[in-house]
Structure formats: C-alpha cells, structure tokens
Amino acid sequence: MSGTLELKKVFIPGVCAAALLLSACGGGSSSSTTVRDETPPPEDTSSGRDDFSGQGVKDYFVGPDATPEAGVFLGEVTYTNETPAVEGMMFLSPTGNFSFILGADSITSGTLTFDGTNVVGTAVEYELFDKWFRSPGALTSTAVSNESATFDPSGIVDEFTITRDSVASDQTLTFDQIQGLYKTTAGAEPQITVDVDGGINGVDRGCILKGQITIPVPAINVYELNYEASGCNAVGEVTGSQRDGEYLGVGTFNPADAGGIEFGASNGKIASFFTGTR
Known part of the structure; x- marks a missing residue:
C-alpha cells in the first residue's frame, strides 16, 4: 500500500486500544507525553452503533468535487502542550464513518458530515490505562479540499490534519x-x-x-x-x-x-x- 503509514505494532481485537488525543496500552503505564484528563468517562454504551451515525453514501465524500474524498489518509495531530506532532492513519468511508489510528496504540471512531460550509463530526475516543476510558468529542474543519482537511478538535489537541493517500485509496x-x-x-x-x-x-x-x-x-x-x-x-x-x-x-x-x-x-x-x- 504505497504511501500509507506502517504501524509499529500489531493490534489485537479487544486487547490494546486508546484515544485520539492520548496514547497508552496496558498495565496502567503509558508512553504518552500528553496529560490525561482525569474527568470520569461516560458510561459504556450498548454497541459500536453508538459510535457511528453515517448511513448511505454521501455525494460530498465521493468524486473530484468531494471535500474531502473518502479513502485512506495520513493524519497528523498537533498538541497544545507543545509535544511533538504525532502521525496516524485514518480510514474514511463514503458514508462519513471513520476510524482513526494514532501512533502505535490509539483508536477513535466517529462520523463526518458536511454542513454546506464546513466538515463537522463526532468522535469517540478510547484509551486504556488501568481501566478503560471512553470519551465523546467533536471536530470542526478550518480548511478543506479534495485531498486534505484540517480540523479544530475539542480537547487537548490544537490541530488535526489529514492528507489523502490517492495510491492506496x-x-x-x-x-x-x-x-x-x-x-x-x-x-x-x-x-x-x-x-x-x-x-x-x-x-x-x-x-x-x-x-x-x-x-x-x-x-x-x-x-x-x-x-x-x-x-x-x-x-x-x-x-x-x-x-x-x-x-x-x-x-x-x-x-x-x-x-x-x-x-x-x-x-x-x-x-x-x-x-x-x-
């Protein structure tokens, strides 16, 4: 898959995952240089259907006029606490549903839509320290094109940018x-x-x-x-x-x-x- 990010670790379903904003895996320890929000997480929900809301193909995510066009993206997250930017990988479906993998052990599920002016979306972060944390968030685009988008996310992230890998997509x-x-x-x-x-x-x-x-x-x-x-x-x-x-x-x-x-x-x-x- 030319041009896509090669992850450093093999992930195992249901064993190791974390959040878009933070990075951690297992054992109550973390390799993250960010600071975890100590606010108690929302209660677990009944299924993954609570993390995604996109249904049916959206024309604004398909074709040369899409903003952006669905596919495989390289992502970069810049933190407000001046830690180094972190690269990740995002899969964006034509329905607007997406999965974003940040670094080696970070997972976020969510859905993007187009409101006529900006690309906006919901995101659900997962992080594992000594217990599981599940935290909803929001994304609003500040710049968008067919091949890329920049978002202003809620939380400790200053900027979230994705760039489409046309070869892989x-x-x-x-x-x-x-x-x-x-x-x-x-x-x-x-x-x-x-x-x-x-x-x-x-x-x-x-x-x-x-x-x-x-x-x-x-x-x-x-x-x-x-x-x-x-x-x-x-x-x-x-x-x-x-x-x-x-x-x-x-x-x-x-x-x-x-x-x-x-x-x-x-x-x-x-x-x-x-x-x-x-």
Missing part, C-alpha cells in the same frame, strides 16, 4: 479480492476469514467472531464492517464482558504480496485495530 475493491484467511504475527490467534460474499468468521482467545463486510463504493478502497464477538475470555485489563459485543468499524485492503486487511472497530466499551495478511 483509488483502487477498486471487491469481495473476490479480499476473500481469504487473515492472520497476524502475534500468534495463532486472532485470525479472521472473509468469504466470497464478505461474511466474517474468526476466533480470538475465546472470542467467536461473526459478521459482515460492506463495500459502499467499489472505486474507493475502504469498507465498513460489523461483527459480533461472543464467549470472550479476559485478557490483561480487559474483561470478557468488555470484549463481547457488537463491533462496527472501517478498514482498507492492502493488495501487496498475498494481500492484507486493516480495520479499526469499537463496541461501545472498547476499541481495537486488526491488521492481518493471507
């Missing part, structure tokens, strides 16, 4: 391309099988995963997915009941070599990022 996407068995380098599990109709079946240390991939616009290399995780075991700080649930997410296909899939997803309690190859 403008590839035709079909179920025939993405069907197959995907494994990570983390071990025998997790693993996910995508069938010829986009159905998902997988396992992850006690979790049984079952769901469906949808392709909103075949000319754009971004898909949406939903899946149910059931029977999950506790892993680290994450309980089995937290890992259980209905996940929604957004991802992309990497046609290099044997092919790979990447997606970010959330279930209203935790968030996760999966990257696997055939």
Whole structure:
C-alpha cells in the first residue's frame, strides 16, 4: 500500500486500544507525553452503533468535487502542550464513518458530515490505562479540499490534519479480492476469514467472531464492517464482558504480496485495530 503509514505494532481485537488525543496500552503505564484528563468517562454504551451515525453514501465524500474524498489518509495531530506532532492513519468511508489510528496504540471512531460550509463530526475516543476510558468529542474543519482537511478538535489537541493517500485509496475493491484467511504475527490467534460474499468468521482467545463486510463504493478502497464477538475470555485489563459485543468499524485492503486487511472497530466499551495478511 504505497504511501500509507506502517504501524509499529500489531493490534489485537479487544486487547490494546486508546484515544485520539492520548496514547497508552496496558498495565496502567503509558508512553504518552500528553496529560490525561482525569474527568470520569461516560458510561459504556450498548454497541459500536453508538459510535457511528453515517448511513448511505454521501455525494460530498465521493468524486473530484468531494471535500474531502473518502479513502485512506495520513493524519497528523498537533498538541497544545507543545509535544511533538504525532502521525496516524485514518480510514474514511463514503458514508462519513471513520476510524482513526494514532501512533502505535490509539483508536477513535466517529462520523463526518458536511454542513454546506464546513466538515463537522463526532468522535469517540478510547484509551486504556488501568481501566478503560471512553470519551465523546467533536471536530470542526478550518480548511478543506479534495485531498486534505484540517480540523479544530475539542480537547487537548490544537490541530488535526489529514492528507489523502490517492495510491492506496483509488483502487477498486471487491469481495473476490479480499476473500481469504487473515492472520497476524502475534500468534495463532486472532485470525479472521472473509468469504466470497464478505461474511466474517474468526476466533480470538475465546472470542467467536461473526459478521459482515460492506463495500459502499467499489472505486474507493475502504469498507465498513460489523461483527459480533461472543464467549470472550479476559485478557490483561480487559474483561470478557468488555470484549463481547457488537463491533462496527472501517478498514482498507492492502493488495501487496498475498494481500492484507486493516480495520479499526469499537463496541461501545472498547476499541481495537486488526491488521492481518493471507
């Protein structure tokens, strides 16, 4: 996937995730140079459907006049406390739903819309320290074009900029391309099988995963997915009941070599990022 950000760590569904604004993973310790907001997080919600509101393809996210056009983006977050800018990766669906992965262990789910003047959106941040934090936020664009957008987010972030990777984004996407068995380098599990109709079946240390991939616009290399995780075991700080649930997410296909899939997803309690190859 030429030009896209290569993540430093393999993510495991339901195990390691964090927030757009902060970076942390496991054990109550953090590699983040930012300061965590100590305000208690909102209560967990019932499913990932509470993190996304986009339904149906939006014309303002498709084609040469889109602002911006859906696809795979490189992102850069600048903090107000003058820490170095951090690079990430964003998958924006033609429905406006997106998943943003910041650094090596940070996940945000949300939805963008166009109000006639600005691109605005909702974002739900997930962070894991000694417990899970789930915090809603908002985004408002200050500059936008077909290939990029700059946002003024709520929170400790000063600026959030995304730049579209046209090479990764403008590839035709079909179920025939993405069907197959995907494994990570983390071990025998997790693993996910995508069938010829986009159905998902997988396992992850006690979790049984079952769901469906949808392709909103075949000319754009971004898909949406939903899946149910059931029977999950506790892993680290994450309980089995937290890992259980209905996940929604957004991802992309990497046609290099044997092919790979990447997606970010959330279930209203935790968030996760999966990257696997055939």
